[in-house]
Amino acid sequence: MERSLAYVLVALIAVSVIAFFAIMIGTGNGMAQADFDTPLWRAITFAPWVGLPGAFIIVIALVLGGGRGRSRANSRSGVTH
Numbered sequence: 001m002e003r004s005l006a007y008v009l010v011a012l013i014a015v016s017v018i019a020f021f022a023i024m025i026g027t028g029n030g031m032a033q034a035d036f037d038t039p040l041w042r043a044i045t046f047a048p049w050v051g052l053p054g055a056f057i058i059v060i061a062l063v064l065g066g067g068r069g070r071s072r073a074n075s076r077s078g079v080t081h
Helices: 002-028 039-077
Strands: none
Touching: 002 039
16 A cells, blocks of 8 residues: 555656646746646646645655554564653
8 A cells, every 4th residue: 555655656746747847848938828728738737736735645644654554563563662
């Protein structure tokens, strides 16, 4: 489960960063606001708005899940702090 969440995390961040750079390149090449009003560009501009908060939530889930798993492993082995 953690491995698949990690892959989703990397994919979300990669898509968001690529979309962000695509927006920057498009704007740098002289695209106006009206040029971004196509369905493809709407999806590209929406990707960072969804991907980065989603990635943040997955990072929190991975940290909490990893800590919980380590806590269980330590209690089974009898290690105390």
